[in-house]
Amino acid sequence: MRSIIVTRLAAAMLLFGAFHPAQAQVKPTPTDTTKKYANPGSVSAPVKATFFKSKLFKAVAIPAVLITYGAITAQGDAGVNRDARMFVQKQFRPVSTGFDNTLIIAPYFELAAVALAGVESRDDRVNTLLIIAKGEAIMLASTFAVKQLRGEPRPNESDNLSFPSGHTAQAFLAASIVHTEFRDKSQWYGIGAYTIATSVAALRMVNDKHWQSDVVAGAGFGILSAHLAYLSHRNRWGRKSIGRDIGMSPTYFGNGTPGMSLSWRPSK
Template sequence: MKFLSFIVMVYLPVIVFAQQDVLNKDSNNMNSGVSAVKMRGLNPPKIQSFIVPGVLIGYGLVSLGDNGIRRLDFNIQRELQRKHPDFSVRIDDYLQFAPVGAFYALNLAGVKSKHSVVDGTALFVLSRAFVFITVSSGKSGIGRERPDFADRKSFPSGHAANTFAAAEFLNQEYRDVSPWIGYAGYTVATITGVLRMYNNKHWLSDVVAGAGVGIASTKLAYLIYPNLKKLIMGKQVIKYSLVPMYQQKAAGLSFNGTF
């Protein structure tokens, strides 16, 4: 169970450390009569919010044995191939970028996210770093064969991990504006996971575990980002502007910053 050991070693110490730091800051700020949320400008997730992604990852890990969950993988794959033997689409390769694309599109349209575009981008990049490390470790350490026998990099699903990480990121940024924005992101993520099975690239448990990795990665990014930003930037203030532009029949963004 190398993958399980990796999950415990990477995620658990960071979660405990970051959460303890948040609790200490909360206590200090309460004693001084200052809102901790206002002081940080962030509202990190609680440890309890890792229960759902933990269950999803656990489901995938259990499937690595010879049991009912693994047999369910085989049954679903057989049914999908029997009913849709020629199914093949590539849209799942692009859907994984849709939720984060929505983040920038909404900001561009004037619908402000919880954090600035710069902070939001940093949070997303940090989340993707956790996804990459975890998924790469799982694929190389476990070596599960794909349903189509293409290679032994089936577990966990990278597409599912990427899309669910982006969906949770979109949810974190816009849940105070409208929960439906987050629901839309998770709908896209679910469709991506289903398409991976229809395309015969992943087992159900691969997708479920990937979803758990993606959600946990984003929550972990939000948990440690305040401390990481303070460590890197200190009290330095960043002033920037990010505005849409259209020049020579090409649309884009113009970024100007003072560090």
């Protein structure tokens, strides 16, 4: 009887083992800690943008093309300059030079008018004025230096400061700032400003003050100056009310010289 019981217990144990096999103990693989401090936050490395997609390339590409074209075609009364001058003289008569002297800052009048109308610009008014000042400094320094180094005679032979056109550079600098400040609101602000700037370039040729190469290069210098002013600017005042309490309006001084007046109302 005892042998039967022992035999049954042994059979039961064998069956239990068949249905519940013992699991083999696998030793865990040790973790590699040799590079644990290489990237503590497990943050993926930023992908560096290619040069052709960088802000610098986008800022200088178009101005560089305009300046390069102007420099290559700056041959005085020859080539495309001669053809363009002959065409302009046949189609148009000279106008008062005082008109294009005033029109060069007309885009700034547009900037002031739109701001006074309550349209919010990209930057507050303090920073916009700082960008204008910086752009003007870059444009005046670069165009004056190139004029002195180049010594290109004007079409009317009044002096040797033809290349590049300072009037055109001034107009396109102002137009570029207007476009940058309000392009998020409407592209028409920029279109209007660039139309004015193009009219200045045309008038400089109509009045026989500049060659075609001068005005094309001048447009490049103006646009480049604006882009460099924005790239190098750091907005330190944000969009606080102090900037919005500064007003700009066009003004004519006693001798008929156009300009801009500033007004400031302290905020509470």
